Amino acid sequence: QVQLVESGGGLVQAGGSLRLSCAASGSIFSPNTMGWYRQAPGKQRELVAVITSGGRTNYADSVRGRFTISRDNAKNTVYLQMNSLKPEDTALYYCKLGQIQTKDYWGQGTQVTVSS
Numbered sequence: 001q002v003q004l005v006e007s008g009g010g011l012v013q014a015g016g017s018l019r020l021s022c023a024a025s026g027s028i029f030s031p032n033t034m035g036w037y038r039q040a041p042g043k044q045r046e047l048v049a050v051i052t053s054g055g056r057t058n059y060a061d062s063v064r065g066r067f068t069i070s071r072d073n074a075k076n077t078v079y080l081q082m083n084s085l086k087p088e089d090t091a092l093y094y095c096k097l098g099q100i101q102t103k104d105y106w107g108q109g110t111q112v113t114v115s116s
Contacts, residue, residue: 002026002105004095008080009110016114017083022095022107024076032099034071034078038091038112045094049080063089085114 008020020036035050049059049069057069066085071078078095095107 002028002097002102004097004105004107006093006095006107006110009093009112011113011115012085014085014087014114014116016085017081018085018112020080020082020093020095020110020112022078024078024095024097024105027102028076028097029099029101030073032097035096035098036069036078036080036093037096038089038093039109040088040091043091048093050096051078082112085112087114087116090114 003025004022006022012018031053033050033052036048037045038048039045047060048063049067051057051069051071053073066083068081090113092109093112094109097105
């Protein structure tokens with residue numbers, strides 16, 4: 001079993017910044033991929049950014065240049081620094097852990113609301 005605990009969401013004005021954190025615990029293997037996804041009301045869940053345990057990253061076009069994903073492998077924690085936030089970034093943000101040895105795991109989600 002794996003537990004993912006997200007934190008850092010909140011309400012911010014457009015142009016502001018937030019930093020999300022997701023700490024993983026339990027049966028974690030290496031290599032693995034951790035990432036952030038988001039789901040806005042009435043829309044499908046979409047990829048925001050992912051990072052492998054080796055440090056390779058991938059971003060959605062809509063956030064590239066504004067968001068930065070990073071991780072601390074010693075703490076099994078992934079971060080998402082979100083700058084220049086826009087109202088369209090408003091969504092429930094989920095952390096995900098993927099590894100070959102087990103199924104994928106998801107966090108409970110943290111709400112990010114950007115006001116105009």
